[in-house]
Amino acid sequence: MPILTLPHHGLTNSAARRCKHWIKQLDHVDTTQSNGYAFVGTFHNFEATVEAPDGTWFLSYIENASATRLNGRAVTVYQVRHAKLVEVEEWDLDANAGWALKVRDEIAALMQRTTSDDELRAERQQLLTRLAEINALLGDTTDTPTS
Numbered sequence: 001m002p003i004l005t006l007p008h009h010g011l012t013n014s015a016a017r018r019c020k021h022w023i024k025q026l027d028h029v030d031t032t033q034s035n036g037y038a039f040v041g042t043f044h045n046f047e048a049t050v051e052a053p054d055g056t057w058f059l060s061y062i063e064n065a066s067a068t069r070l071n072g073r074a075v076t077v078y079q080v081r082h083a084k085l086v087e088v089e090e091w092d093l094d095a096n097a098g099w100a101l102k103v104r105d106e107i108a109a110l111m112q113r114t115t116s117d118d119e120l121r122a123e124r125q126q127l128l129t130r131l132a133e134i135n136a137l138l139g140d141t142t143d144t145p146t147s
Helices: 013-018 099-113 117-138
Strands: 003-005 021-029 039-044 049-051 057-065 070-081 084-093
Touching: 003 084, 021 099, 039 057, 039 099, 057 099, 070 099, 084 099
Parallel strands: none
Antiparallel strands: 003 049, 021 039, 021 057, 057 070, 070 084
């Protein structure tokens, strides 16, 4: 299983004390929730070293605030691909309430439509096996790929 380091939050020490920021390994998105609880998973520390298989999703949330007011939010989705953490999508959101609702459905769709390489290889092997069976039933071996 790949071992990787989660990204840095990019905040100064002062801003890190003042602004909410978190990163979570996502299990799934609960589309019945309209707030941050929609993103179900395990919290990690930024820059933590974690073990995560290919296909694993992470979500980071970072507020941008001055000493007196919230200016905006950055929400980023990452996925482990080929043993590396890859940024898939990023949203720069305003300071208005409802940030989770603005990205929830899109993140859920990303997680559903992305298939890992291992899943694709397994499906390909199943299809090749079935094609070989069909060709054998037809008595035709000329169109049987080997891999």
